[in-house]
Amino acid sequence: MNRDEKLILLTNDDGINSPGLRAAAESLAAIAWVTVAAPRDQWTGAGRSMPSTTGGAIHIQRELIGGDHWEMYAVDGTPAQAVQHGLLELVPRPPDLVVSGINYGENVGTGVTISGTVGAALEAASFEIPALAVSLETPKEFHLSHSNDIDFSAAAHFTRLFAEVLLSANRPPDVDVLKVDVPIGATSQTPWRLTHQSRQRYFKPVKPQRENFSDKARVDYSREVVPNLEPDSDVAALLHQKIVSVTPLSLDLTSRIDLKAWESELRQARGGQGELKQKA
Numbered sequence: 467m468n469r470d471e472k473l474i475l476l477t478n479d480d481g482i483n484s485p486g487l488r489a490a491a492e493s494l495a496a497i498a499w500v501t502v503a504a505p506r507d508q509w510t511g512a513g514r515s516m517p518s519t520t521g522g523a524i525h526i527q528r529e530l531i532g533g534d535h536w537e538m539y540a541v542d543g544t545p546a547q548a549v550q551h552g553l554l555e556l557v558p559r560p561p562d563l564v565v566s567g568i569n570y571g572e573n574v575g576t577g578v579t580i581s582g583t584v585g586a587a588l589e590a591a592s593f594e595i596p597a598l599a600v601s602l603e604t605p606k607e608f609h610l611s612h613s614n615d616i617d618f619s620a621a622a623h624f625t626r627l628f629a630e631v632l633l634s635a636n637r638p639p640d641v642d643v644l645k646v647d648v649p650i651g652a653t654s655q656t657p658w659r660l661t662h663q664s665r666q667r668y669f670k671p672v673k674p675q676r677e678n679f680s681d682k683a684r685v686d687y688s689r690e691v692v693p694n695l696e697p698d699s700d701v702a703a704l705l706h707q708k709i710v711s712v713t714p715l716s717l718d719l720t721s722r723i724d725l726k727a728w729e730s731e732l733r734q735a736r737g738g739q740g741e742l743k744q745k746a
Contacts, residue, residue, distance in 0.1 A: 472498035472633055473561040475552045475590070479509045479569060479582025480612065482527060482540040486568035489618035490600065492532040493626040494565060497633070501561070503552030506540040510571075510610055514546045514585035524551060545586035553593055563632050564590030567600030568621045571609040572647045574700040574711065575668035575692075584645060584715070591642035591717055596632045599643055600625045603650040603704060606689070620652040624710055643715040647700055649708045658710035664699035666692045 467473065474494050478487035482504040494500050506525060520543040527538045539556055541548040549564060566586040573581040587597035602621040628646055645663075649656070670690040674683035695702050703711035 467499035467558070472563070473557060473559065474498045474500045474629065475549070475557055475561040475564045476500050476502045476504075477545055477548050477552065477564070477566050477586050478504045479512060479545040479566070479586060480610075481505050481508045482538060484570070484612055485614055485616070486570060486602065486618055486621070488529070488531055489622040490565060490568045490625050491536070493622035494629055495532055495534070497626060497630055498562070501552065501557050502536065502538040503541055503548050503556050504538070505545055505548050506542050508610060509544050509582045510569075511580050512544045512546070512582035512585060513580050514588050515544050516547060517544065520544065520547060522547065522551065524555070545582040546589035549586050549589045553590070553595070560593075561595060563629060564595050564597045565600065565625065565629060566590075566597065567646075568618050568625060569599075569601035570604050570611060570613075570616065571601060571606075572603040572668075572704055573599070573601040573645065574647055574704055575664040575666050577668050578645065578663060578715070584643065587643040587645070588715070588717060596637065597643045598625070598628055598632055598646065600628075600646045600648070602648045605650075606687075620654055620656065621648040623654040624648055624652075624658070628712065638714075640716045640718065641714040642717045645700070645711075645713040645715050647704050647711040647713075649704050649710065651708070652710060656708075656710055658712050659703060661698060661700040661703045661711045661713050662696070663713050663715070664692070664696055664701040666690070666695060666699070666701060668692065668701055 478484050523542040525540040529536050541551050566583045569583040578584045584599045587599035590597040669687040672686040676683040700711040700713045703709050
C-alpha cells in the first residue's frame with residue numbers, strides 16, 4: 467500500500483467465506499487499502515464476546531475479489547477477537563477505519579448487544595479507531611447462511627458511502643460506532659436518515675419444545691410485533707419507512723440522567739447516608 471493511502475480493517479461475524487464480506491471488500495477497495503481479518507467460522511450472535519476456548523490461530527486464504535487476488539486472514543475466534551488479532555498482528559499501522567459487515571440480517575433495537583457485527587465494531591472503537599457496522603435486512607432463513615440469493619449491491623453502496631464519511635468527516639466525541647441497517651429491496655437511491663436505537667425488542671425469543679430438560683433444544687427467535695414504536699428509531703426507519711437507518715452508538719453505556727440528582731434521591735431513600743437499613 468502507498469504511504470498516504472487510507473487503510474481499512476474489514477471483518478464480518480458470518481465468517482471469512484461470507485458473500486457479504488466479499489461485497490464489502492470489493493466496494494471498499496475503491497477508496498482504501500483493505501485488510502480482511504474475519505472469524506474462520508460462523509459467529510452470529512457472538513456480541514463482543516472473548517471466550518477463552520478459541521485458539522487464535524490465523525489461516526491465510528487467497529481469494530479472487532473484484533478481479534484481484536487477495537490474502538484474507540481467517541481467525542480462530544469471535545468477530546471481536548478477529549478485530550484484536552487484526553489490529554495487533556495483521557495491519558502495518560493503525561487503520562483509519564474498521565468496518566464490520568455486511569451482515570445477513572438486520573441489527574436493530576435492544577438486540578444490538580447480541581450482534582457479532584456490532585460487537586466487532588465496538589471492539590475496534592475501544593482501540594479508539596472509528597468503526598462502521600453494516601447489516602442488511604434478510605428473511606430469517608438466510609441469517610446463518612452464505613446464500614448467493616441475497617443481493618448485497620445496495621448495502622455495498624452504503625458501506626462505501628458511510629466509510630467515506632467516517633474517513634473524511636469529524637465525529638462528535640460520543641460517536642464511537644456508526645451502525646447502518648439497510649432494508650430489504652433497497653437500492654443505491656434509497657434515502658437514509660439518522661436514527662436512535664429503539665428501546666424495543668425486535669427479535670422475540672421462542673420457548674424450546676422438548677419433553678425432558680436433558681434433551682437438546684435451543685431457544686429460537688421470531689420477529690416481534692413492536693407496539694408503540696418510537697417514530698425516530700432504527701426499527702421504525704427499517705420496517706415502516708423502508709429507508710436506511712444510520713445510528714450513532716457510544717461505548718459509554720451510562721444512563722443519560724442527572725447523576726447527582728439521582729444519587730441524592732438514592733441516599734434519601736436509604737436513610738440519608740446511602741446505608742442499607744438493618745432489619746429489626
